[in-house]
Amino acid sequence: MEITSRALWTLVHGMGFGALYLVAFSGALVELYRFSTVSPASEIDPGRERFVKIYLLTMVVLAWAAVLTGAYVIYPWYRAVPPSGTADLSMYPQRLLMAGPATSGWHSLGMEWKEHVAWFAPISMTMVAFVFIRYGRDLKRHRQLRAAVLSFAVASLVSAGIAGFWGAMINKYAPVQGGSTIQLSRGDEK
Amino acid sequence: MKMQNSTASSGGPALTDGSGAAAILAAGIGCFALSVLAIAGDKWAAIKNSLVFYRPTGPLSGVTTTAILIWLMVWGILEWRWRNRSVAAGRINAAALALLFLSLVLTFPPVVDLF
Numbered sequence: 001m002e003i004t005s006r007a008l009w010t011l012v013h014g015m016g017f018g019a020l021y022l023v024a025f026s027g028a029l030v031e032l033y034r035f036s037t038v039s040p041a042s043e044i045d046p047g048r049e050r051f052v053k054i055y056l057l058t059m060v061v062l063a064w065a066a067v068l069t070g071a072y073v074i075y076p077w078y079r080a081v082p083p084s085g086t087a088d089l090s091m092y093p094q095r096l097l098m099a100g101p102a103t104s105g106w107h108s109l110g111m112e113w114k115e116h117v118a119w120f121a122p123i124s125m126t127m128v129a130f131v132f133i134r135y136g137r138d139l140k141r142h143r144q145l146r147a148a149v150l151s152f153a154v155a156s157l158v159s160a161g162i163a164g165f166w167g168a169m170i171n172k173y174a175p176v177q178g179g180s181t182i183q184l185s186r187g188d189e190k
Numbered sequence: 191m192k193m194q195n196s197t198a199s200s201g202g203p204a205l206t207d208g209s210g211a212a213a214i215l216a217a218g219i220g221c222f223a224l225s226v227l228a229i230a231g232d233k234w235a236a237i238k239n240s241l242v243f244y245r246p247t248g249p250l251s252g253v254t255t256t257a258i259l260i261w262l263m264v265w266g267i268l269e270w271r272w273r274n275r276s277v278a279a280g281r282i283n284a285a286a287l288a289l290l291f292l293s294l295v296l297t298f299p300p301v302v303d304l305f
Contacts, residue, residue, distance in 0.1 A: 071247055072244065072251075075247055079246075113297060116297040119257070142279070145211065
């Protein structure tokens with residue numbers, strides 16, 4: 001069993017950072033909502049509040065790690081320009097997708113949207129974490145801030161969901177390939 | 191926008207909402223800046239070329255780096271101005287959410303193609 005270094009980076013970006021970020025959302029939204037509705041605010045356990053702050057900070061790190069590895073590690077491989085006359089475009093995913101009318105939409109709609117909308121996730125989540133860390137249980141006193149924080153958190157989820165969906169589909173039709181081969185395990189010979 | 195001095199609510203003194211509103215509005219502006227830069231880079235070759243900060247990533251590097259700098263600068267300025275104040279949080283949040291919604295719409299390629 002083996003994997004190429006580029007495929008491994010794609011896995012780390014998508015399944016490691018991106019998917020983990022999306023999975024973490026259910027917990028974050030529940031906790032943000034709970035902290036916004038529990039009454040009175042003094043009933044909130046300080047230990048739980050500290051846990052949610054660390055949880056949100058971890059999500060911020062995951063979101064930034066996802067967009068930065070996407071933009072600066074994987075995207076250059078995706079948009080690499082083949083030498084003129086190259087017939088096999090399998091190492092050039094963007095060109096491979098754009099070569100056929102049945103696949104060009106994965107780039108012109110999918111990647112063009114994903115590469116920008118994805119950045120709303122870390123920006124929004126950084127704000128959400130900052131406001132929660134700053135206000136903590138006191139957020140309950142600020143209805144307007146609470147509503148905006150929850151809205152931005154949902155927008156962050158939507159942005160990450162859009163980016164994740166298109167990323168998975170694009171990698172299905174034109175996977176990023178190449179780089180050194182990493183041997184994960186040696187199968188039994190038949 | 192209407193500003194007041196520090197506030198207090200039931201249960202004792204509370205943090206003012208200025209700091210939170212600053213972070214929220216800055217996030218909206220940052221997202222909006224990113225979508226506007228993305229459209230500008232898509233429509234004008236000169237802007238596209240000027241946004242290539244890191245050649246392998248292309249204009250995306252400049253679009254995102256510039257938007258992040260705008261976001262952080264706006265956040266810093268607003269935080270400095272509003273940190274200890276109560277602000278018109280309702281209007282500020284509405285503006286931030288409107289900018290966020292516009293940003294989501296303006297990054298959708300069929301909408302970008304309308305410009």
